[in-house]
Amino acid sequence: MSLTYSRSTKTSRIAAVFAIVLAALLIAAPFWGSTATQQLLGQMMVYIALASLWNLLAGYTGLVSVGQQAYVGLGVYIMVSVTIYLGIHPYFAIPLAGLAAALISMPVAKLVFRLQGAYFAIGTWVVAEVFRLIAAQLGSVGLGGGSGTSIPGPVMQALAVNKFWREASIYWLALVLGLGALALVYGLLRSRIGLALTAIRDSAVASGSLGVNIDRIKYAVYVTAAAMTGMVGSLIALQKIRVSPNAAFSVNDYTAIVIFIVVIGGIGTIEGPIIGTIVYFLLREYFADLGAIYLMILGVIAITMMLVAPKGIWGYVAQRWQINLFPTGYVVKEDKR
Amino acid sequence: MSDAVLSVDNLEAWYGDAKILHGLSFNLKKGEVLALIGANGAGKSTLLKCIAGLLPKKSGTIAFKGERTDHLAANEIVAKGVALVPEGRRLFPSLSVEENLILGGQVKRSGPWNLAEIYSLFPILGEKRGAPATSLSGGQQQMVAIGRGLMSNPELILLDELSLGLAPIVIKDIYALLPKIVGNGLSAVLVEQDVNRALDSAQHFLCMQEGRISLAGAPKAYTKDQISAAYFGM
Amino acid sequence: MVWFNIIIQGILVGGLYALFAAGLSLIFGVMRLVNIAHGDVIVAVAYLAFVIVKATGLHPLASLIFVVPIAMAFGYALQRGVLNRTLGNDILPPLLVTFGLSVIIQNGLLQIFTADNRKLQAGALETGSFQLLPGVDIGYLPLLQFIVAIAVIAGLQYLFYKTALGRAFRATSDDSETAQLMGLDKRKVYAWAMALCLGVVAIAGVFLGIRTNFDPAIGPGRLIFGFEAVIIGGLGNLWGTLIGGVVLGVAQGIGAQINPGAQELAGHLVFLLVLAFRPTGLFPRMQG
Numbered sequence: 001m002s003l004t005y006s007r008s009t010k011t012s013r014i015a016a017v018f019a020i021v022l023a024a025l026l027i028a029a030p031f032w033g034s035t036a037t038q039q040l041l042g043q044m045m046v047y048i049a050l051a052s053l054w055n056l057l058a059g060y061t062g063l064v065s066v067g068q069q070a071y072v073g074l075g076v077y078i079m080v081s082v083t084i085y086l087g088i089h090p091y092f093a094i095p096l097a098g099l100a101a102a103l104i105s106m107p108v109a110k111l112v113f114r115l116q117g118a119y120f121a122i123g124t125w126v127v128a129e130v131f132r133l134i135a136a137q138l139g140s141v142g143l144g145g146g147s148g149t150s151i152p153g154p155v156m157q158a159l160a161v162n163k164f165w166r167e168a169s170i171y172w173l174a175l176v177l178g179l180g181a182l183a184l185v186y187g188l189l190r191s192r193i194g195l196a197l198t199a200i201r202d203s204a205v206a207s208g209s210l211g212v213n214i215d216r217i218k219y220a221v222y223v224t225a226a227a228m229t230g231m232v233g234s235l236i237a238l239q240k241i242r243v244s245p246n247a248a249f250s251v252n253d254y255t256a257i258v259i260f261i262v263v264i265g266g267i268g269t270i271e272g273p274i275i276g277t278i279v280y281f282l283l284r285e286y287f288a289d290l291g292a293i294y295l296m297i298l299g300v301i302a303i304t305m306m307l308v309a310p311k312g313i314w315g316y317v318a319q320r321w322q323i324n325l326f327p328t329g330y331v332v333k334e335d336k337r
Numbered sequence: 338m339s340d341a342v343l344s345v346d347n348l349e350a351w352y353g354d355a356k357i358l359h360g361l362s363f364n365l366k367k368g369e370v371l372a373l374i375g376a377n378g379a380g381k382s383t384l385l386k387c388i389a390g391l392l393p394k395k396s397g398t399i400a401f402k403g404e405r406t407d408h409l410a411a412n413e414i415v416a417k418g419v420a421l422v423p424e425g426r427r428l429f430p431s432l433s434v435e436e437n438l439i440l441g442g443q444v445k446r447s448g449p450w451n452l453a454e455i456y457s458l459f460p461i462l463g464e465k466r467g468a469p470a471t472s473l474s475g476g477q478q479q480m481v482a483i484g485r486g487l488m489s490n491p492e493l494i495l496l497d498e499l500s501l502g503l504a505p506i507v508i509k510d511i512y513a514l515l516p517k518i519v520g521n522g523l524s525a526v527l528v529e530q531d532v533n534r535a536l537d538s539a540q541h542f543l544c545m546q547e548g549r550i551s552l553a554g555a556p557k558a559y560t561k562d563q564i565s566a567a568y569f570g571m
Numbered sequence: 572m573v574w575f576n577i578i579i580q581g582i583l584v585g586g587l588y589a590l591f592a593a594g595l596s597l598i599f600g601v602m603r604l605v606n607i608a609h610g611d612v613i614v615a616v617a618y619l620a621f622v623i624v625k626a627t628g629l630h631p632l633a634s635l636i637f638v639v640p641i642a643m644a645f646g647y648a649l650q651r652g653v654l655n656r657t658l659g660n661d662i663l664p665p666l667l668v669t670f671g672l673s674v675i676i677q678n679g680l681l682q683i684f685t686a687d688n689r690k691l692q693a694g695a696l697e698t699g700s701f702q703l704l705p706g707v708d709i710g711y712l713p714l715l716q717f718i719v720a721i722a723v724i725a726g727l728q729y730l731f732y733k734t735a736l737g738r739a740f741r742a743t744s745d746d747s748e749t750a751q752l753m754g755l756d757k758r759k760v761y762a763w764a765m766a767l768c769l770g771v772v773a774i775a776g777v778f779l780g781i782r783t784n785f786d787p788a789i790g791p792g793r794l795i796f797g798f799e800a801v802i803i804g805g806l807g808n809l810w811g812t813l814i815g816g817v818v819l820g821v822a823q824g825i826g827a828q829i830n831p832g833a834q835e836l837a838g839h840l841v842f843l844l845v846l847a848f849r850p851t852g853l854f855p856r857m858q859g
Contacts, residue, residue, distance in 0.1 A: 064666055066607075111843060114850040115802070117662040118605030122798045123846070126839055129795065133836040146832075251791065256674055263667055292678040299674035306668050307656055391748060411751035420752070427749040431741040440742055443735075444754035489754065 008327055015325040026175055030168035038171040042239060044277055045178030049232045050254060051261040051273030052181045053225045056188070059268035060197045061221045064117075066255050067124030070108075070131045071101045071226045073249035075233020077135055080243055083155045090159055094173065094234045101230025102223050109222045113215075125251065132249035148244025151237060159238070170238050177232050184228060186270055189328045193217060198328075263302050266312030270326040275314050341403075342367040342493055342524045343388070348397035348407075350380075350387050357383045359548045360397070365493075365526065365541075370519055372539035372556070373528045376568060379545040381528040382424050385495045388526070389421035390414040401493065416444045420491035424498045424528075426482040428470040434481055435466040441488030448490025449521055455484040458517060476507035483511075483518065493524045500531055512538065532568070546570040572706040577828055579707055581821030586717030587782065588816030590775035591797035592804075593724055594768035596812050599801075601744045601764040602658060604665050608673035610794030612769065615676055616642055616776025617785050621689050631691040631781050639773040646769030650762040658761070673790065680787035691780035716778050720816070723771055724809045730767075740764055792835075799842040805852030814853060818845075 008016075029038055050068070057063040078097040082088045088096065112123040139145020160166040188194050196217055237243055247253070257280065265276025280298075287294045309316055318324060343365035350358040357380050365371050373381045386392045388399055390411035399407040406414050420441075428437050438455055456463035459480040465473060470481055479499060486494055500508040508531070515538055519525045529535035536542055536556035544552040544567040552559065552567035591613060598604050606612075616638060623634045653672075657664035693712065700710040731737035743750040743760045750757060779785060779793065796819060804815025819838050826837020845852065 058663065062662075064663060066670070111846050114846055117603075118607070118666050119798070119802065121607075121666060122605070122795065123802075125791070126795055126799070126842060130836065130839045130843070133833075133839070137830075137832060137836075252674075256670070259667060259670060267663070292682040295678040296675050296682070299671040299678070303653070303668050303671040303675075306664050306671070307653070310664060389752060391751065410756070411748075412754045412756045415752060415754045423749060423752065427746055429742045429745040429749070431745050432738060436738055440738055440753045440755075443739075485753075 009324065011323050012325055012327045023179070027172070029175075030164070030171055035167055038167055039239070040281070042171045042174035044281055045174040046232055046236060046239070047258065047261060047277045047280065048178045048273055049181035050229065050258045051265070051276060052185045052270070053228055053232075054255075054258045055262045055267060055269075055273050056185050056221060057225050059262065059272075060189070060200075061218055062200060063218060063222060064121045065124040065222075066121040066251070066259075067126070067128035068225070068229050068258070069249050069251055069254035070124070070128035071105065071229040072233035072236065072254045073128070073131055073135060073245070074101050074104060075230035075235075076237040076243050076248040077138075078230070079234035079237040080149065080151055084152060090155060090238060091173075094231050097234035098227040098231040101233075102227035105223045105226030108226075109219055113218070113222075128249055128251065132245050135245040135249065144244065146245060148242060148247070150242045156238075156241065170235070173235050173238070177228075177235055181228055181232070182270070182274075184224070186326050186328070188221075188224075189270065189326075193220075194328055197221070260298050260302050262312075263305050264312055266314030266316075266318070267310075269312070269314045269318060270328070271318070272312050272314040276312070279313070340367050341365060342401065343526070344398075344400040344403075345388070346398045346400075348384070348387060348395060348399060350383055350392050350395040352383070352392075352394070357548050358387070358395075361548075361550055363543055363550065363553060365524055367492075367524055368522045369541060370515075370525045370527055370539040372535035372542040373526060373545065374532050374535050374542060374564075374568065375545035375551075378547075380548040381545055382497050383548075384545070385421060385497050385526065385528060388414075389419060389495060391421075415489055415491075416446070418446060418490070418492040419495065420486040420489045420493070421495040422482050422486040422497060422499070425501060426478045428478055428481055428485075430469065430471040432470055433467050434462055434470050434473065437470045437481055438462075438484050438488055441485030442490075444489045446490040450487045450490050452488075455487060458514065459484060474507075475503050476511065479503060479507075479511060487518065491523065493526070494519070496525060496527045496529075498528055498530060500529060500534070508534070532564070536564075544568055572704070573828070574825075575704075576707045577824040578821050579703070579709070580713065581824035582817050583709070583713035583717045583820070584824070585800075585813070585817030585820035586713070586720035587775070587778055588796050588800045588819050589720045589813040590716070590723060590771065590778065590816075591793050592800035592812045592816055593720075593727060593809060594771040594775070595794075595797045596801050596807075596809055597727060597771070598764060598768045600807055601740045602761050603744075604654065604658065605669070605798075606654075606672075606768075607666060607669040607794065608676055608790070609669075609772070609797060610792065611673045611676040611680075611790030612642075613772050613776040613779060613793050614785055614787065614790045615680060616773050617691065617780030618680055618684055618689070620691055620777045620780055624691060631693050631777055632696075635774065635777055638777060639770050642769040642773035642776075643766040646772075647762045647766040650765035651758060654765065655758050655761055677787050677790060684787065686786055686788070688784040688786050689780070690784050691777065693781045697781060712778075712781060716782070719774065719778070720813060723774060724813055727767075727771070727809055736763060796838070799838065802852055803842060803845045805855035807856035808852075808854050811852060811854035811856070818853075 026041065029041055033041070054065070054068060057065055075097040078100050079090065079093045082093045082096055083090055108127055112120055112127060115123045136146045156166065160169045189197065200214055200217070261276035261280050262273055264279050265274065266272030283298065287297065305312060311319065341364040346362050348358055348361040349356065361384065373384065375381050383392065387395055390406065390409055390413070395407065397407070398405055401417060401419055406417065429440070432440065438452060442451070461477055462480055462484060465477065470478065473481065499511060512534055527535060527539060539556065541554065542556055543550050544564065546567065547570065551570060552564065595605065595609055598606060619641065620631055620634045620638050623629065623637050624631055653668065654665065657668045696711050696715070700708045703709050731740060739755050739760050742753065743755060743757050747757045800815035800819050801812050802815070803818050804811030804813065818841065822841035823834045823838040827834035
């Protein structure tokens with residue numbers, strides 16, 4: 001008997017084919033979809049990105065942040081300020097936002113990592129509040145202060161030749177960031193760092209004694225997530241055009257909903273954020289009219305999920321049917337000769 | 338057996354997915370001391386925890402004074418009259434010596450033991466009653482742990498590794514007091530690494546090896562070699 | 572004299588922040604739980620008092636007779652029914668469940684009461700004051716708030732260290748498994764702890780409602796103030812939490828004096844400073 005090992009299973013290979021087809025469809029969306037469709041898909045991509053990153057932090061690294069909106073808002077304001085004041089093209093402002101978020105997240109990490117567990121979570125929230133309050137003070141710097149400002153017309157027009165291509169550009173940027181975040185998370189988890197992360201997820205103490213440098217890894221993951229979140233934030237500014245501190249740093253929009261998505265979809269799985277985003281947008285489509293009651297329903301669903309099926313939809317599916325669309329482990333097979 | 342204070346039948350227990358105890362069965366007569374010996378990892382402490390109600394994943398039956406207790410929670414079992422003096426003492430650091438003892442008497446069962454009696458058994462504790470419990474020496478902490486168990490006026494006391502981490506002279510002193518502890522018709526199961534001490538203190542013993550009983554009976558009925566063989570599983 | 576007045580007022584408001592924080596500290600001490608919905612429950616209590624005052628015409632402080640027992644009963648039920656199931660080694664479930672709770676409470680209040688500002692009217696208590704020094708007026712309400720905070724903390728300390736319930740709290744917090752061996756049912760111990768916490772929250776909520784306008788969205792801000800007071804003061808030390816509240820109140824007062832919009836920001840910055848240079852707080856007694 002000889003054994004072969006591979007990273008993929010039949011299911012994941014089939015899924016990969018589907019994924020390629022799906023990706024082609026998504027890329028072509030500006031040509032078959034309306035403005036509304038592109039905007040919806042663009043928003044979904046934003047949430048897939050934010051959810052994947054939050055999941056990387058909380059589900060894999062044990063860093064439950066309730067303050068990622070700090071970097072979203074930072075990205076928003078970087079986009080607004082560098083395009084207006086430095087005349088930088090919006091396309092370049094995106095990676096700049098990522099860089100800025102990464103740099104700022106470093107001292108932040110040093111501070112908040114002094115807190116543990118739920119206190120860490122609230123600490124990240126405080127940091128986000130600080131960013132929000134500072135942004136609200138920026139009126140004197142021409143960034144609109146508390147009531148916000150808009151990205152000027154000429155800046156938006158620099159994106160592309162006409163409305164069709166502008167919408168397409170913003171949509172494609174969203175697609176790149178959404179798929180990029182997935183690729184980043186998937187790539188990270190397939191690597192040796194990923195193995196370390198899974199070990200940390202299963203037991204911090206045990207993995208520490210094996211020489212896994214937990215602190216360094218946590219720091220690196222936090223900074224990486226912040227950078228990517230910042231880029232997503234800068235894109236959101238392009239999607240919304242109008243920015244204000246309360247909207248840019250909204251804990252409801254960029255943390256509560258993200259948490260909901262990850263909890264429902266399946267925490268600690270790569271597929272989870274995707275499933276969760278789809279579920280969230282479906283629910284939004286049909287029930288958002290209920291206003292406050294709709295949000296209460298989301299809260300009840302999330303709580304019930306945590307108590308009854310803490311692994312989320314995908315966690316349940318994966319365990320029951322042993323499916324893994326994004327394989328990160330190895331499969332040992334007997335070589336049938 | 339009608340005079341069995343503790344009756345265990347086909348007990349199996351798991352920590353998570355790992356099976357620790359395999360089909361244990363034995364009885365303990367009222368007023369007797371049963372010594373539980375075996376190498377590390379044999380499952381002795383696990384057995385005591387099962388009886389005390391701290392291990393949820395188990396099958397088989399445990400009966401105390403004829404009444405089944407294997408489905409009860411630990412706090413209910415204490416109320417029935419089973420006290421566990423845990424391995425490593427596990428005193429409450431935030432409580433003083435006296436508070437630890439008083440807490441032991443939380444279940445309010447009637448019997449000979451109260452604070453005054455505990456202090457007369459262990460006078461040093463009376464002197465240190467206000468000190469944080471974990472500031473005492475190892476031997477003194479063991480006295481607190483035993484006293485705490487006795488405060489619930491149990492009919493069955495489970496003593497897990499009394500000599501753990503203690504100096505020989507201290508162990509000697511504590512074992513000298515054992516007859517006073519288990520007098521008054523108190524039944525006891527004694528887990529002890531020091532085989533000789535264990536067998537000297539008990540009427541019957543069980544030797545455990547990898548979760549099973551490898552030898553059982555009265556200490557005098559077996560030779561040292563037979564017991565060694567059972568201990569090491571040869 | 573202006574600065575002296577600011578410091579005095581900051582000290583007094585610190586009493587309210589200490590009230591926000593005391594419950595948080597208690598719960599974390601007993602069961603290592605942080606209730607993200609803590610601030611929202613404070614606001615919900617203010618609304619409860621509002622309803623009772625409207626229905627009975629009672630003075631808000633008198634309404635505490637009803638508000639405190641109701642809040643405590645709710646806390647007991649919440650802990651036994653929901654939160655006990657989340658406790659374990661994983662930090663995620665309690666965090667996420669209480670986060671969900673926060674969303675539910677905020678939106679529930681929004682649905683019932685709308686986003687309009689409300690306030691509890693306390694009559695002369697709110698407006699009356701006496702002059703301590705020229706330029707330093709001490710309002711009756713802030714002073715009462717501060718005295719109540721001290722009383723509550725003293726009460727909690729007494730309960731913790733001199734009563735059987737407090738002994739149960741401390742033992743269960745030290746080692747919940749061995750506590751079971753003492754005949755303690757940890758489900759009940761935790762439920763009583765939460766009931767007690769919400770009793771304190773009830774007092775905090777009524778004072779909040781008297782002191783300022785409130786609406787469904789201000790909960791998280793109160794949670795953050797409470798949390799900052801706990802961290803600045805040091806974990807596991809209720810008197811430290813009072814000091815933390817005072818430091819926060821004074822920082823905010825100074826900030827407001829420099830720039831009206833910078834009040835909260837000043838508080839956050841002082842918090843971050845403490846975190847940077849004395850991460851265990853000013854008077855810590857336990858590890859996080």
